[in-house]
Amino acid sequence: NNLALLITFIMVTFFILQMFSIHRIINAVNFEKLTLTNQFLNFQHIALFSFKDEVSRLFSNHIQITLLQEDHAGEQTAEINGFFFNQNNPKKIKFEINYPKRGKYKFNRVKFFTYGPSKLFYVWKYYPIDESLHVYPTRKNIDSLRKSLSQGEYKSSGESDFLFHQRYAHGMN
Secondary structure (H helix, E strand, O other): OHHHHHHHHHHHHHHHHHHHHHHHHHHOOOEEEEEOOOEEOOOOEEEEEEEOOOOOHHHHOOOEEEEEEEOOOOOEEEEEEEEEEEEEEOOEEEEEEOOOOOEEEEEEEEEEEEOOOOOOOOEEEEEEEEEEEEEEOOOOOHHHHHHHHHOOOOEEOOOOEEOOOOOOOOOOO
């Protein structure tokens, strides 16, 4: 019995210490400002978060974000997740965000959350924001196509070969 009680005590102590350390990570987040830029769908999307206090690199590696879009009734209409990307400055952290489709996004809240290093507990914190951005359709590389057509370069599309445009003359097939 004593060995079972000792192991139980050690496990409970470990869980309590993990819980406090994960709460310490999320309490280190003191959000100030979010910077989003309009971007094309096929480009990398980076959100820059500014904080009032410095966030240590150890803590920032475990923090994740979710940008929440809600309608007027308070119902959640979109949830965009972001993952830690880079930290050049302890007060500014970059997160990579993946938008599922093009359109206008208006975010009302940001949620910082973590599972911590041991992934035993889930802790989160909400902050109100008022940010919007546009995600444009996938951008095609039209400039290189225009350049190749003006120089008369030969391009093969696979189905049929195309050399260049020329005016129709009587007798051409």
